[in-house]
Amino acid sequence: MSDFHMVVCVKAVSGSTEVKMDPKTNTIVRDGKQAVINPFDASALECALALKDDFIGFGMDVRVTVVSMGIPATESLLRDCIARGADDALLLTDRAFAGADTLATTYALKCxxxxLDEDFDLLICGKMAVDGDTAQIGPELAGAFEIPCVTDVSCVQSAGFTTCGSLALIHGCDAGEETVYLEMPCAMTTAKEIGQLRMPSIAGIRAAEEADVRVVSAADVNADPARCGLAGSPTQVVRSFVPDRDQTCEAVEGTVPEQAAKLAKIIEEMA
Structure with a gap:
């Protein structure tokens, strides 16, 4: 058992701006092609790795576990996380998880x-996913585990952890920024400003190749099928479509007063 255990939730998102939707389920098609780590989750991982460096400096035994729910191809991204400094990874992959909204995703991640082999002290998520933009997973997980949560964290000050057992977190709020103190266990979501994910080392790449990424199904983690995927999602997309674009143009001629009158009429007809 480590002295300090951090769990980082990451999501695989498309590296392309072209998003495909399943016409039957109205959910995003995730085929693994051009997939990358969600940028906010990459910053969350860097936050955990920076804290790991700090705590090791305090003489602590620190472990960073990366957890994701996705298709089997997501395993390669988790190995990349290990190459960059994470210690181990868990991938939840099962057709039962397909089409999950944030509530069903939170339930699966909690399971x-x-x-995992040990309890966590700190749970870190990116502020939001660039393909969903809900910003709900982190706070929902904190609620599921009944632990405090701070969102939109841009800076973590760990110097006081060994003396008072809490982290000082600077995060965005309505007034701008504020500093809050959290005792473990707790959760937080990170802004991109917290740090850019470091490059993998040669030793890290070798370790990632040999790492045993734990791949589990819904049954493996005792997840209730009725609470997973589309079946467990109270919110669902009813319809999705690509907006029609009209690129025709109309020349407005005449004197300035005539042009103004014609333009006003065009705007009225558009309303």
Missing amino acids: GIEA
């Missing part, structure tokens, strides 16, 4: 995290 996966509870199946």
Whole structure:
């Protein structure tokens, strides 16, 4: 058992701006092609790795576990996380998880995290996913585990952890920024400003190749099928479409007063 255990939730998102939708389920098609780590989650991982460096400096035994829910191809991204400094990874992959909204995703992730070998001290998520923009997973996980949560964290000050057992977190709020103190266990979501994910080292790449990424199904983590995927999602997309674009133009001629009158009429007809 490590002295300090951090769990970082990451999501695979498309590296392309072209998003495909399943016409039957109205959910995003995730085929693994051009997939990358969600940028906000990459910053969350860097936050955990920086804290790991700090705590090791305090003489602590620190472990960083990366957890994701996705298709089997997501395993390669988790190995990349290990190459950059994470210690181990867990991938939840099962057709039962397909089409999950944030509530069903939170439930599956909670089941996966509870199946880990040890409890966590700090849970870190990116502020939001660039393909969904809900910013709900981090706070929902904190609620599921009944632990405090701070969102939109841009800076973590760990110097006081060994003396008072809490982290000083600077995060965005309505007034601008504020500093809050959290005792463990707790959760936080990170802004991109918290740090850019470091490059993998040669030793890290070798370790990632040999690492045993734990791949589990819904049954493996004792997840209730009724609470997973589309079946467990109270919110669903009813319809998705690509907006029609009209690129025709109309020349407005005449004197300035005539042009103004014609333009006003065009705007009225558009309303």
